[in-house]
Amino acid sequence: METIATLLEHRSIRNYKSTPIPENVLNSILEAAIRGSNTGNMQVYSIIVTKNTEIKQKLLPAHFGQKMVLDAPVLLTFCADFNRFNRWCESRNATPGYDNIQSFSWAMVDAVIAAQNAAVAAESFGLGICYLGTTTYNADKIIEILNLPKGVVPITTLTVGYALDNPLLTDRLPLEAVIHADTYHDYSVDDINRLYSEKESMSSTVQLVEENKTENLAQIFTQKRYTKTDNIHFSKVWLDVLAKQGFMNND
């Protein structure tokens, strides 16, 4: 039951010791990453392993200055990557037809499966991880810094290192909130009230709402953390990146 315990005890680690990750441990994490399922065994992903402080410094603003980017000894940037596969095809008298959004979606799924295997492997070694969602926000900047060629799009980043603290488990909605038996059962207002009541009544939530001077937790999301204006801006960036990296030739 070590595996289940590892999965159930996951918390995101945002403060790291400077202790480096032993090479054999990092290697096992990467080996575990590539054993995960992937589309048609094409392995259309790449993993950029960044330890160099200068490159981390360059990545810092792309990750909105989150200091764990510098503190964690290793950053793993998981990319959708058809560049390698296309080069293979082209050198084998085979014409690749993967410059479209369907192919991109396979590569995106592959990259995240590899990332989560790496995350679980790292945690099983007593390391801490945190996902950086900023990767899709500032994909354009990350492409430039990491020198990603056409066919390659960064999907997510893991910070990996030894935890400096041991944060509490984050709350989750009750299981019934996200599970549907056989087919989808839509939510009534009563369902929503019931499923969100524990989250909304937590003392940390009450405090957060007070600090943010909003009416409730939902408004913190819509007005502060994930605003429509930001989402639209970063959607344009994302669509531009998909086009520029060669995944929007859908006709």
Add this chain to the structure above:
Amino acid sequence: METIATLLEHRSIRNYKSTPIPENVLNSILEAAIRGSNTGNMQVYSIIVTKNTEIKQKLLPAHFGQKMVLDAPVLLTFCADFNRFNRWCESRNATPGYDNIQSFSWAMVDAVIAAQNAAVAAESFGLGICYLGTTTYNADKIIEILNLPKGVVPITTLTVGYALDNPLLTDRLPLEAVIHADTYHDYSVDDINRLYSEKESMSSTVQLVEENKTENLAQIFTQKRYTKTDNIHFSKVWLDVLAKQGFMNND
């Protein structure tokens, strides 16, 4: 090291016993799924747990008739889901702005993290799994069968059950093929030849090429398995689905 062993020993299981999955085991798998990282703790995913034979029969053609859809006792369809979150916002006087491709990308990442946690958890219980990539191909049909409302898009499906056989590990490219130190290092023709040589010289590959009457393995991908014509067709389906489910309002 149970966890690393579980990850390294993964193989996709396509033949299943009819033995049902005990409820407490299935529950642990789902609990492990929702403990995974997710964007801003919004949990913008849903998991459809399908055991009903009639619904599996309906899903079968959407998964191109792969019989494991019927044979596996449980199908888990992981969906990007902003419907629940939007309903919560709307009932809290908060205006959601998540009908765009950036928000969709978070939900897609969340869904795959949950899926891979479920996969690892299932394997740690001695169960076998297989990902069905057909989910993004025929998302339109799956939406209809599983009754997915606006805001919900199926991303991937896991078949879960007890394995009827014990297939060999699938080959992978050498680790150096997918790993880049600090920044991306592009591939020369020599690199490609070296990195793909083991895969191309496997006796199973040689046999496959003979059966398919192609010049080489790459042509099996481009001419038989993942053709440009199919990819374009299923890209259009995917873009239509994203628009219809409300994720293409990017202006």
